[in-house]
Amino acid sequence: MSPTASRSSLRGVGGVDPSAPGNIIRVALAFESLVTVGVGTYYMFFPRHYLLHTMGAAAAQVTTTALQSAQQFGAVNVLVGATVALFIPNTKNAIESRQILYFVILVFELLYTPLLVWQAFMMEGGMLRKSLLAGAGQFVPFVVWRIFTLGWKPEWFGRYQEGRKME
Numbered sequence: 001m002s003p004t005a006s007r008s009s010l011r012g013v014g015g016v017d018p019s020a021p022g023n024i025i026r027v028a029l030a031f032e033s034l035v036t037v038g039v040g041t042y043y044m045f046f047p048r049h050y051l052l053h054t055m056g057a058a059a060a061q062v063t064t065t066a067l068q069s070a071q072q073f074g075a076v077n078v079l080v081g082a083t084v085a086l087f088i089p090n091t092k093n094a095i096e097s098r099q100i101l102y103f104v105i106l107v108f109e110l111l112y113t114p115l116l117v118w119q120a121f122m123m124e125g126g127m128l129r130k131s132l133l134a135g136a137g138q139f140v141p142f143v144v145w146r147i148f149t150l151g152w153k154p155e156w157f158g159r160y161q162e163g164r165k166m167e
Contacts (some may be wrong), residue, residue: 014163016090022158025098025149026088032142033085040077047071056128095158099150102157106146113139 016022043050047070051057057066087094087101113136120132149156 014092014161016095017159017161020155020157020159022090022095022098022156024153024156025102025158026090028145028149029084029088029098033081033088036081036084037078038081040074040079040081043074043077044071045074047074055131061126090158092160095160098157099154102146102150106143106150109139109143109146113143 047067048062050070051062051066052059084101084105087098116132116136119126120129120136
C-alpha cells in the first residue's frame with residue numbers, strides 16, 4: 001500500500017446503483033405516506049364526521065366507543081404512514097428493505113380487503129354495505145400496484161452497490 005493512498009480508496013466506493021435508483025418507488029412511498037398520515041389525522045381529529053359522512057353511520061351509532069375506536073384507528077394510520085416514510089431515503093437499509101415492506105403491506109391488504117367484503121355481506125346493523133365495499137375497493141389499486149412492482153419491476157425498488165477495495 002502506498003503511503004499516499006487515501007483511506008476512502010481503501011474503504012471502497014458504494015452507493016445507489018445508477019441503473020436502479022429506486023425513484024419510482026420512492027415517489028410511491030412518499031404519496032402513500034402522505035395519504036395515510038392525512039387520512040389518519042382526519043380520523044383522529046374528526047371522528048364524528050368520518051363516522052357520519054364517510055362511513056354513513058346513523059347518529060345513534062356514533063357512540064363514545066365508536067368515536068374512540070375511530071381515533072385509535074387514525075393513530076394506527078399515522079404510525080403506519082410515518083413508518084412507510086422511513087423507507088423513502090436512498091440509504092442502504094431503506095433500499096434493501098423496501099420489497100419486504102411492500103410484501104408485508106400486501107399481505108395485510110390481501111387479508112383486510114376480503115374481511116371488509118365479508119362484513120358487507122355477512123353482517124347486518126353495523127357500517128353500511130356500500131361504505132364497506134368502498135373501503136375494500138380503495139385497496140384494489142394498491143394491491144395491483146404492489147403485485148406488479150414486486151413481480152415484474154423489482155429494479156424500481158432501487159439497488160445498493162457494495163463498495164470494493166480500490167488499489
